Amino acid sequence: MIPASIRSKRIEYAIRDVVVPAKELEKKGIEVLKLNIGDPIKYDFKTPEHIRKAAAEAVMNSRSEYSPSEGLLELREAIVDKEKGYGVDITTDDIVVTTGVTEALMLIFAAALDPGQEILVPGPTYPPYITYPTFYDGIPKTYRTVEEDGWHPDPDDIRKKISRKTKAIAVINPNNPTGAYYDERIIREIADIAAENDIFMISDEIYDKMLYDNEFVSPAKIAKDVPMIILNGISKVYLAPGWRIGYLAIRDVDGKLEDIRDGIMRQARARLCANTPLQLGYLAALKGPQDHIKKTMDKLRERRDYVAKRVAEIDGLSVVPPKGAFYMFIKVDGCRDDKKFVLELLREKHVLTVHGSGFCPIYGKGHFRIVNLPPVEYLEEAFNRIEEFMKERKNI
Amino acid sequence: MIPASIRSKRIEYAIRDVVVPAKELEKKGIEVLKLNIGDPIKYDFKTPEHIRKAAAEAVMNSRSEYSPSEGLLELREAIVDKEKGYGVDITTDDIVVTTGVTEALMLIFAAALDPGQEILVPGPTYPPYITYPTFYDGIPKTYRTVEEDGWHPDPDDIRKKISRKTKAIAVINPNNPTGAYYDERIIREIADIAAENDIFMISDEIYDKMLYDNEFVSPAKIAKDVPMIILNGISKVYLAPGWRIGYLAIRDVDGKLEDIRDGIMRQARARLCANTPLQLGYLAALKGPQDHIKKTMDKLRERRDYVAKRVAEIDGLSVVPPKGAFYMFIKVDGCRDDKKFVLELLREKHVLTVHGSGFCPIYGKGHFRIVNLPPVEYLEEAFNRIEEFMKERKNI
Numbered sequence: 001m002i003p004a005s006i007r008s009k010r011i012e013y014a015i016r017d018v019v020v021p022a023k024e025l026e027k028k029g030i031e032v033l034k035l036n037i038g039d040p041i042k043y044d045f046k047t048p049e050h051i052r053k054a055a056a057e058a059v060m061n062s063r064s065e066y067s068p069s070e071g072l073l074e075l076r077e078a079i080v081d082k083e084k085g086y087g088v089d090i091t092t093d094d095i096v097v098t099t100g101v102t103e104a105l106m107l108i109f110a111a112a113l114d115p116g117q118e119i120l121v122p123g124p125t126y127p128p129y130i131t132y133p134t135f136y137d138g139i140p141k142t143y144r145t146v147e148e149d150g151w152h153p154d155p156d157d158i159r160k161k162i163s164r165k166t167k168a169i170a171v172i173n174p175n176n177p178t179g180a181y182y183d184e185r186i187i188r189e190i191a192d193i194a195a196e197n198d199i200f201m202i203s204d205e206i207y208d209k210m211l212y213d214n215e216f217v218s219p220a221k222i223a224k225d226v227p228m229i230i231l232n233g234i235s236k237v238y239l240a241p242g243w244r245i246g247y248l249a250i251r252d253v254d255g256k257l258e259d260i261r262d263g264i265m266r267q268a269r270a271r272l273c274a275n276t277p278l279q280l281g282y283l284a285a286l287k288g289p290q291d292h293i294k295k296t297m298d299k300l301r302e303r304r305d306y307v308a309k310r311v312a313e314i315d316g317l318s319v320v321p322p323k324g325a326f327y328m329f330i331k332v333d334g335c336r337d338d339k340k341f342v343l344e345l346l347r348e349k350h351v352l353t354v355h356g357s358g359f360c361p362i363y364g365k366g367h368f369r370i371v372n373l374p375p376v377e378y379l380e381e382a383f384n385r386i387e388e389f390m391k392e393r394k395n396i
Numbered sequence: 397m398i399p400a401s402i403r404s405k406r407i408e409y410a411i412r413d414v415v416v417p418a419k420e421l422e423k424k425g426i427e428v429l430k431l432n433i434g435d436p437i438k439y440d441f442k443t444p445e446h447i448r449k450a451a452a453e454a455v456m457n458s459r460s461e462y463s464p465s466e467g468l469l470e471l472r473e474a475i476v477d478k479e480k481g482y483g484v485d486i487t488t489d490d491i492v493v494t495t496g497v498t499e500a501l502m503l504i505f506a507a508a509l510d511p512g513q514e515i516l517v518p519g520p521t522y523p524p525y526i527t528y529p530t531f532y533d534g535i536p537k538t539y540r541t542v543e544e545d546g547w548h549p550d551p552d553d554i555r556k557k558i559s560r561k562t563k564a565i566a567v568i569n570p571n572n573p574t575g576a577y578y579d580e581r582i583i584r585e586i587a588d589i590a591a592e593n594d595i596f597m598i599s600d601e602i603y604d605k606m607l608y609d610n611e612f613v614s615p616a617k618i619a620k621d622v623p624m625i626i627l628n629g630i631s632k633v634y635l636a637p638g639w640r641i642g643y644l645a646i647r648d649v650d651g652k653l654e655d656i657r658d659g660i661m662r663q664a665r666a667r668l669c670a671n672t673p674l675q676l677g678y679l680a681a682l683k684g685p686q687d688h689i690k691k692t693m694d695k696l697r698e699r700r701d702y703v704a705k706r707v708a709e710i711d712g713l714s715v716v717p718p719k720g721a722f723y724m725f726i727k728v729d730g731c732r733d734d735k736k737f738v739l740e741l742l743r744e745k746h747v748l749t750v751h752g753s754g755f756c757p758i759y760g761k762g763h764f765r766i767v768n769l770p771p772v773e774y775l776e777e778a779f780n781r782i783e784e785f786m787k788e789r790k791n792i
Contacts, residue, residue, distance in 0.1 A: 001655050002563065002596060002623070007532065008507040008659030011666050041461035052460075056452035059677070064448075064636040065437035099495050099640070102667050110531075111404040131666045135506075136403065167398065200398060227398070240460040242672030244495070259397050263404030270407050270527045271498050275671050276638030281455070 010134050014127065014358030018342055022352045033382045035370035036352045038176065038327065040239050040296075043373045047240045048285070048292040055243075055281030067276040069269045071097025071247065075279050078286040079247055083230070086218035094250045096264060097274045097282075100241075101206050101231045104248040105132050108202060108229055111263030112167045113138030119202075120161060120169040122153060124329065124359035124367075126176045126204070139165070142360050147331065150320055151180035155189045162197055169194050170202040171219060174211060177359045177369040178329045179322020181214055184222050191223030200227040200257060206246070207325040209237045209293050212301055214323060220251045227256045234278075236325070237293060238285040243278040300326050303372040303379060310383040314390050326373050329356065335366040341396045342368050348392075349385035406530050410523065410754030414738055418748045429747045429778045431766035434572065434723065436635050436692075439769045443636045444681070444688040451639075451677030463672040465665045467493025467643065471675050474682040475643055479626070482614035490646045492660060493670045496637075497602050497627045500644040501528050504598060504625055507659030508563045509534030515598075516557060516565040518549060520725070520755035520763075522572045522600070535561075538756050543727065546716055547576035551585045558589065564596045565589065567615060570603040573755045573765040574725045575718020577610055580618050587619030596623040596653060602642070603721040605633045605689050608697050610719060616647045623652045630674075632721070633689060634681040639674040696722050699768040699775060706779040710786050722769050725752065731762040737792045738764050744788075745781035 015036070022032050034042075041047070070076065076092040083090055098104040105128050113119065115137040121129040123142030133140040144157040158169065169190060174181045194201050201219065208216045220228050233246025250261050304321065307328055311319045316333045335341055339355040345368075346352055356367030372379070411432070418428050430438075437443070466472065472488040479486055494500040501524050509515065511533040517525040519538030529536040540553040554565065565586060570577045590597050599615045616624050629642025646657050700717065703724055707715045712729040731737055738751040741764075752763030768775070 002508075002594070002652050004507050004655040004659030005510045005513075005532070007510070008662055011662040013662065013665050016665060037462075039462050041458065046458040047460040052455050052458060055673075056455040059448050059452040059455060059674075062437065062442040062448060063638070064443040065638045066433075066435050067638055099671075100668065106667070111400050112398075114401045114403070117401075128666060135663075135666075136401070198398070242459070242461045242463055242669065244669070244671040256398050259400040263400030266404055266407035266409065267531075269409050269412060270524060270531075271502070272496065273638065273640070275495075275640040275674060277451075278455075278671060278673070 007135060011131055015354050017339070017358075018346065018352065018354060021343060022346055025346070025350060030350055032346070033351045033378065033385070035374070035382055036354050038371055039241050040236075040326070040373055041241065044375055045239050045296065045373070047238065050288045051238055051240065051281050051285045054284030055278050058277035058280035063277045063280060065276060067273045067279060069096075069271075069273050070265070071095060071274060072276065072279045072283070075283045078283050079249065082286050083218070083249060086216070087221035088218050088230070088249075088251055090249050090251050094252070096248050096268050097279060098233075098246045098248060099274050100235060100244045101204065101233050101246040102128055104231050104246055105129070107264045107267050108248065109133050109138060110136045110267060111260050116165060117167050118163060118165045119167055120158060122170065122172055122175065123362055124177055124356060124364035126172055127359065129170055129172070142363060144363055145175075145178065145180065147320060150323070151175060151178035151329070152182060152186050153190060155186070155193065158190060158193055162193065166197065166199055168200045168202055170204065172204040173219070174207040174324025176207070176325055177327045177364070178320065179325050179327050180320075181211055181323035184217055187219045187222045191219070191226045194223075194226045200229065200260070202229050202231065204231045206232055206236050208232065210297065210300070210326065211324040212297060212304070225253060227251070227253045229257070234282045234285055238282070239292070239296070240281065243281060245274055245278050245282045300372060303374070303376060304328065306376050306379055307370070307372050307383070310379075310387070314387050316390050316393070326371050327369055328372055329367050329369050331367050335396060337396055338365055338368060344396060345386065345389050349389045351382050351385050403531060407527055409527075411750050413735070413754070414742065414748065414750060417739060418742055421742070421746060426746055428742070429774065429781070431770070431778055432748045432750050434767055435637050436632075436722070436769055437637065440771055441635050441692065441769070443634065446684045447634055447636065447677050447681045450680030451674050454673035454676035459673045459676060461672060463669045463675060465492075465669050466661070467491060467670060468672065468675045468679070471679045474679050475645065478682050479614070479645060482612070483617035484614050484626070484645075484647055486645050486647050490648070492644050492664050493675060494629075494642045494644060495670050496631060496640045497600065497629050497642040498524055500627050500642055501525070503660045503663050504644065505529050505534060506532045506663060507656050512561060513563050514559060514561045515563055516554060518566065518568055518571065519759035520573055520752060522568055523755065525566055525568075538759060540759055541574065541576065543716060546719070547571060547574035547725070548578060548582050549586060551582070551589065554586060554589055558593055562593065562595055564598055566598040566600065568600040569615070570607060570720030572603070572721055573723045573760070574716065575721050575723050576716075577607055577719035580613055583615045583618045587615070587622045590622045596625065596656075598625050598627065600627045602628055602632050604628065606693065606696070606722065607720040608693060608700070608718075621649060623647070623649045625653070630678045630681055634678070635688070635692070636677065639677060641670055641674050641678045696768060699770070699772060700724065702772050702775055703766070703768050703779070706775075706783070710783050712786050712789070722767050723765055724768055725763050725765050727763050731792060733792055734761055734764060740792060741782065741785050745785045747778050747781050
């Protein structure tokens with residue numbers, strides 16, 4: 001056998017460990033209730049019609065050419081306008097349209113990290129924040145976020161974990177998997193730490209307009225003194241995750257990100273471009289009516305509240321009600337092995353969730369993540385089964 | 397300034413060096429005749445209507461969900477059928493649908509190369525075959541292809557350059573930038589070298605159906621004994637480069653590629669998926685009528701023949717007429733600096749081409765590459781200017 005690289009073997013994919021046994025059950029004809037997928041389209045959501053129409057029109061007009069590596073100019077203009085609305089001052093030259101936020105993360109980590117250099121990421125976190133720094137020979141370090149404090153980051157822990165090797169601090173806000181939304185005070189504190197250490201921030205804002213009660217405040221507005229790379233895209237707010245259109249925006253201060261910008265741009269040119277016709281769909285999304293967002297949030301609110309009620313009624317479970325996004329990170333009292341818990345729940349009750357340690361072995365353990373995307377009837381059946389499971393629960 | 401990684405600085409993009417001064421001319425209002433872009437859509441080609449319709453329908457049906465990381469099953473089935481037509485025996489489990497062949501190359505090189513390991517690539521070559529092995533700490537070595545022999549690879553040179561560190565030999569056939577199409581005998585000889593050294597082959601077939609006279613014969617059919625990864629996609633044959641849909645197919649022998657397959661699949665899952673709706677366009681492309689291909693090739697043949705005639709009439713230029721793809725790699729007699737040649741041609745006559753050394757500093761030098769994609773009138777004007785330039789040419 002021809003051996004594979006060490007680099008590729010470093011990629012772990014914890015979430016997969018629970019998907020494989022679920023597929024095996026399904027092959028046997030067993031219906032599995034899925035609370036694991038962060039994809040609204042798999043439930044009862046659709047991409048808004050005016051966005052679909054714009055993309056379909058682009059396809060019909062044979063907008064099949066390579067676009068500029070940094071993305072179509074008209075889309076970058078719309079992104080500049082969007083960010084201006086948040087009080088963020090960037091130009092079209094600061095933007096790279098990417099194949100989803102995932103590609104943006106690859107470009108950033110590959111541009112920023114030499115071997116052994118570190119990046120601070122929230123714990124628990126969205127898994128690519130662990131995968132890609134590791135893939136590029138860097139070291140992701142998780143900082144503590146505090147469940148009792150609405151899953152807010154702990155600035156003292158960030159200070160403790162900063163070293164001379166640290167290149168950046170990442171903030172995912174609203175957060176996946178906890179649904180936390182951070183107070184401005186916390187963002188300011190993290191920004192101060194970045195400023196003191198002359199490092200930059202990564203601000204992942206993919207759920208920016210998916211807040212239940214708050215109005216999103218951009219970290220780049222709060223911290224005008226800290227170089228920052230902002231991430232966003234069409235996936236969640238505009239309900240089109242499979243279109244693979246996102247962006248990164250470099251909000252620099254005093255040219256501190258010039259070198260990293262060059263490292264990002266070199267990669268962006270080598271990989272050619274994000275797909276062209278669906279960029280025009282995102283353009284329509286940014287410039288068109290936004291009223292689908294309220295409708296989406298109304299549905300999600302009802303579902304969140306339903307889950308919160310059920311969780312409160314089940315002995316041994318608790319949850320911090322999320323302020324944004326569509327995830328709920330549920331605590332299991334006295335849980336010794338959350339992966340085993342999730343696998344047993346799947347095997348016995350055919351409900352698929354994701355184990356908390358898949359999002360962080362330290363700060364995620366003893367939890368499981370669900371999505372509050374499915375309709376209430378679906379959630380009801382799932383939580384009936386979870387309730388039964390908790391009653392029968394043995395020593396997990 | 398926060399320093400960028402060494403890795404990102406390694407990315408060179410020679411072709412860009414000529415695009416920047418061209419853009420500067422355009423900013424001054426000067427019209428530049430562009431013979432540099434391998435994108436049919438930028439000239440007078442369109443994605444065939446039935447393919448556009450299928451993709452637009454997928455968009456309108458809100459096929460906006462994440463697809464499986466390895467690609468939609470129905471598309472992989474169609475790819476299996478396509479490869480079966482070439483006598484290649486693979487299953488849907490052997491395929492990963494990718495964001496263009498570029499992403500496929502990234503997945504393969506990252507999965508195959510540990511630091512210092514080598515990959516043999518044709519010289520001259522399509523630049524990502526240099527960029528990505530280098531990006532992942534590997535070493536691309538170019539093997540000689542021989543202009544006097546229709547740009548066929550020189551097997552002796554391949555033998556000479558194989559070392560214990562070599563992991564694979566790449567073949568791009570039909571070739572970019574030379575337009576060569578390889579005799580079966582040569583493929584067999586390269587496959588023998590791979591087999592003797594227990595390494596695998598990479599077969600880039602993105603121009604497979606763009607042959608002027610020959611019928612494509614798959615290297616995987618010729619060399620059933622050699623593990624091979626096949627690359628293809630919608631970009632060229634189906635005239636949709638900006639859709640970013642390609643694939644890699646692992647044609648294994650005795651499980652030799654199992655480990656590398658695992659390394660590829662880990663990466664594929666981490667990056668989620670290629671865009672979903674345009675995958676359904678590629679499905680329609682593979683299963684629908686193929687008659688646009690003959691029409692495309694008829695146009696390209698006329699344009700190729702026109703360029704060949706003009707080149708033959710110009711003192712100091714010569715070209716091996718391409719057998720496939722849409723590039724012509726033109727030799728400049730006694731040229732000492734092909735980059736300077738191309739830049740002067742741009743500055744004095746406003747015709748943009750790409751310098752041969754951008755495709756390989758050894759085997760590409762003294763040449764420039766054009767595309768025979770534009771209509772004859774456009775080519776006529778461009779070659780009038782090239783002819784003038786050659787007459788006035790000084791000591792370049």
